[in-house]
Amino acid sequence: MVYRPNTIARGLVSRSTKTIAVIFPDILNPVFGEITTGIIKTANENDYDVFLCITNWDKDKERHFLDAVQQKQVDGIIINFVDDNNAKFLESNPIPAVGFESWIASKKICSVSTDNYRGGYLAAEHLKEAGYTQPAIISGPVSSAAAVERNKGFAQGCVDLLLDFDESRIYTGRFDISSGYELTKTLLQEHPDTDAIFSNNDVIALGVLDCLQEKGIQAGREIGVIGFDNIRFSGLRQIQLTSINQPKYGIGKILADQLFEQIQNNKREAFPRRTLLEPSLLCRMTTKKD
Numbered sequence: 001m002v003y004r005p006n007t008i009a010r011g012l013v014s015r016s017t018k019t020i021a022v023i024f025p026d027i028l029n030p031v032f033g034e035i036t037t038g039i040i041k042t043a044n045e046n047d048y049d050v051f052l053c054i055t056n057w058d059k060d061k062e063r064h065f066l067d068a069v070q071q072k073q074v075d076g077i078i079i080n081f082v083d084d085n086n087a088k089f090l091e092s093n094p095i096p097a098v099g100f101e102s103w104i105a106s107k108k109i110c111s112v113s114t115d116n117y118r119g120g121y122l123a124a125e126h127l128k129e130a131g132y133t134q135p136a137i138i139s140g141p142v143s144s145a146a147a148v149e150r151n152k153g154f155a156q157g158c159v160d161l162l163l164d165f166d167e168s169r170i171y172t173g174r175f176d177i178s179s180g181y182e183l184t185k186t187l188l189q190e191h192p193d194t195d196a197i198f199s200n201n202d203v204i205a206l207g208v209l210d211c212l213q214e215k216g217i218q219a220g221r222e223i224g225v226i227g228f229d230n231i232r233f234s235g236l237r238q239i240q241l242t243s244i245n246q247p248k249y250g251i252g253k254i255l256a257d258q259l260f261e262q263i264q265n266n267k268r269e270a271f272p273r274r275t276l277l278e279p280s281l282l283c284r285m286t287t288k289k290d
Helices: 007-014 030-045 059-071 084-091 116-129 145-160 177-190 202-214 248-265
Strands: 019-024 049-054 076-079 097-100 110-114 135-139 170-172 196-199 224-229 242-245 274-277 280-282
Touching (some): 019 030, 019 059, 019 248, 059 076, 059 084, 076 248, 116 145, 116 280, 135 145, 135 177, 135 202, 248 274
Parallel strands (some): 097 110, 135 196, 196 224
């Protein structure tokens, strides 16, 4: 007979199950995959296992997982909130926790993210420098703190740089290829003068590029396209997508490091930190007119 230790029973003795939970909305998005890789490597270096939960952007699933992982007596939680009420629920529980892009949802839990506002502003600056004048946004859902901050930064950049942009040029959908494709079709019907598109992430941008190719429109030369995240696919020769880069693996490591700091101190931080990492621009062919 092979002996397998019961982690919950072990936790009753040591007050630790040597397990943390990661609750993310979407594992198909390469951003979450790379962040999770950083978390898992750091967890393993600390002799911890990771219990991964995917909500598929469903607030009820998120609440279910919050209940479930606490019943399993995990030592801490890393989460990207889908719902503000779930953030309030976690605030009321003393378990160590760190949020990815969670500062808008909760200022009582430490948050780590790229400076999404700055990233949006960088996108507007680049489009101006590249010679585009009438940009639009293909956005993720308004429930996403990242989408909201990226749009705010981009809009402010357009105002400061005198680009022809207003809220009628913001098209809101999901963080997926089909949403990028469908919203681009609608955008070009309603605003045929559009000469640049800021996509809230690179996955959306792939849908944008697909729509432009279908219509015989050259990305870059006729309509500039810029994404956000700099996922690995973006640099492929067939794609060459200009993108705002965020240090995804590094974010995962910082999330885990901050969580383990709380676990070692056996309490959540009294004065939660907001850690903002600087984004950078990677210019490729989709924003080159020549």
